[in-house]
């Protein structure tokens with residue numbers, strides 16, 4: 001379901017990146033950090049700002065793509081049973097979005113949430129190319145717990161709804177302004193976008209699934225804490 005190449009690229013913080021780069025874009029790239037990138041300034045190992053989103057949104061469905069072996073490393077980056085952790089202010093906004101979606105018969109389906117910095121390093125080592133992978137020296141907003149990748153599922157059937165592209169497709173089809181796909185898929189994308197924006201979250205044009213907390217970098221540090229630690 002989730003392509004090897006795609007997972008590599010679902011690294012958000014790559015706004016504007018195109019899936020068309022594919023694995024080829026990584027070839028011959030040398031890691032300028034020699035496998036040991038500098039940690040971002042102020043990085044913390046604590047999970048104190050994070051919360052398990054399921055505590056806030058009980059009908060959240062969690063399907064973390066990095067919990068599978070379908071990625072560039074051919075192994076899961078996340079431990080079994082990893083939680084969908086996010087910053088508490090993000091959880092509060094997502095709760096508002098989830099309430100609006102629930103009234104329309106939809107639930108949130110989480111593909112990626114907080115991503116430990118050390119995982120970002122592994123991804124970078126596999127593909128040290130800015131624009132395809134967020135440079136660990138700065139980190140992705142996912143490394144702060146300030147971003148989430150989500151789709152929708154139907155509350156009555158439990159099934160994920162169609163979107164104009166797969167979650168892992170970083171081609172033009174992943175863009176919010178892509179007019180292909182079915183009418184229903186475009187409508188689902190729009191419903192998700194409206195609910196998230198109304199809840200105060202920011203979208204990026206290149207990935208229909210990615211939403212983030214505004215101004216998070218100024219307020220929160222990059223974190224490198226295990227996903228096995230439950231925040232509450």
Ligand SMILES: [Zn+2]
Pocket residue numbers: 010011012013112142147148149209210211
């Ligand atoms: Zn993302």
